[in-house]
Amino acid sequence: MDRLRPPRRELEELVPYDAKDIRAEVLLASNENPANLPGELLDKLADRVRDIEFNRYPDPLSGYLRKLIAEANGLEPANVLVGNGGDELILNLLLAWGGPGRTLLDLPPTFSMYGIDAQMTGTHVVQIPRLDDFSVDSDAVLARLAQGDIDIIVISNPNNPTGDVSPETLLIDILNATDALVVVDEAYFEFSRHTMRPHMERHPNLVMLRTFSKAFSLAGLRAGYLLGNEDVIRELTKVRQPYSVNRFTQVTASLVFRERVVFQAGIRDVMRNRDMLLHGLSGMSGITVFPSEANFVLFRLDHASAVWRDLLHDHSILIRDFSRTPGLEDCLRVTVGTEEEVRRFLQAMEEIMASRHASDIFGLSAVAERHQNGGRPADG
Numbered sequence: 001m002d003r004l005r006p007p008r009r010e011l012e013e014l015v016p017y018d019a020k021d022i023r024a025e026v027l028l029a030s031n032e033n034p035a036n037l038p039g040e041l042l043d044k045l046a047d048r049v050r051d052i053e054f055n056r057y058p059d060p061l062s063g064y065l066r067k068l069i070a071e072a073n074g075l076e077p078a079n080v081l082v083g084n085g086g087d088e089l090i091l092n093l094l095l096a097w098g099g100p101g102r103t104l105l106d107l108p109p110t111f112s113m114y115g116i117d118a119q120m121t122g123t124h125v126v127q128i129p130r131l132d133d134f135s136v137d138s139d140a141v142l143a144r145l146a147q148g149d150i151d152i153i154v155i156s157n158p159n160n161p162t163g164d165v166s167p168e169t170l171l172i173d174i175l176n177a178t179d180a181l182v183v184v185d186e187a188y189f190e191f192s193r194h195t196m197r198p199h200m201e202r203h204p205n206l207v208m209l210r211t212f213s214k215a216f217s218l219a220g221l222r223a224g225y226l227l228g229n230e231d232v233i234r235e236l237t238k239v240r241q242p243y244s245v246n247r248f249t250q251v252t253a254s255l256v257f258r259e260r261v262v263f264q265a266g267i268r269d270v271m272r273n274r275d276m277l278l279h280g281l282s283g284m285s286g287i288t289v290f291p292s293e294a295n296f297v298l299f300r301l302d303h304a305s306a307v308w309r310d311l312l313h314d315h316s317i318l319i320r321d322f323s324r325t326p327g328l329e330d331c332l333r334v335t336v337g338t339e340e341e342v343r344r345f346l347q348a349m350e351e352i353m354a355s356r357h358a359s360d361i362f363g364l365s366a367v368a369e370r371h372q373n374g375g376r377p378a379d380g
Helices: 039-049 063-072 085-097 113-120 138-145 168-177 230-239 247-258 260-282 304-315 339-372
Strands: 080-083 103-106 124-127 152-156 181-185 206-211 224-228 296-300 331-335
Touching: 039 247, 063 080, 063 224, 063 247, 080 085, 080 230, 085 113, 085 152, 085 181, 085 206, 085 224, 085 230, 103 113, 103 138, 113 124, 138 168, 152 168, 168 181, 224 230, 247 260, 260 296, 260 339, 304 331, 304 339
Parallel strands: 103 124, 103 152, 152 181, 181 206
Antiparallel strands: 080 224, 206 224, 296 331
């Protein structure tokens, strides 16, 4: 047979998530923690590696880590599900609450994997775009939920890539308005300190998603977890891949979570450097900066893609270009790095903006000269 049967029709227009692997001296594109694990944790981890039975399958539900997370959140292990990064858990949620004949309410611009996983699972997507300041259009969302056909809604809080936080009152209104699964993605919880955990007992349709990739420096290992009603967790265990979280990740994440207090100084550094970024960019002419309670800052300026290229090629600084994303036109997002990285980024931006300002002035002067010379260049 010289032919190949085509894949599912739902994949025809699906654009895969493009996690570009672009190298630069300063990496500020992926909302990673700028610091590796603290040295004392690396030493403890090294001591534990020899005891890991790499020849045995891991605990299928990450029981020990699950117990630690439950205790820290005043819950039972049955209220916790650990996954191979938050991305696996998002897919599990769509596998269980989405699918053909089911509907996701999406609030763009937001994390693109919600829509991608919905499309991949054959879930119908209803979009309610955010307002100009990136806040949720509460009236439109509540009106759409009132129709009663939404099965799952995901709200990134703080929202990625815009950095804003939805009011707790709005989230409660949403929970009260629907029996749909309401997923609050709290991936940046450690930086914002906003959580819906106190409302879990009253709302069986509430799920919170968190990750070890941001505040806890484990983006390279992939570990995330979900807090929810026991009935929700039970359904998710039906669709998750067995043994999806490997032994090494379970050991490392358990160590990190047990000793998470050692990350508090680093989290405070990130928040201080975030303020430096916000202040520095706000002082540059031609740049609109959006408030952030995460570990990144979104800003808008003319010729954003060209500025992105200048940062990469002339200064070896990589940030994220969203300038062609609907709702984020002319926007770039920069991750909060170390103090040195933030200063280097701001210095590069000052040079780029000054150069562009000088070019604009030169261009205007040249136009004026041509006008005075009857449309001819000044040199004849």
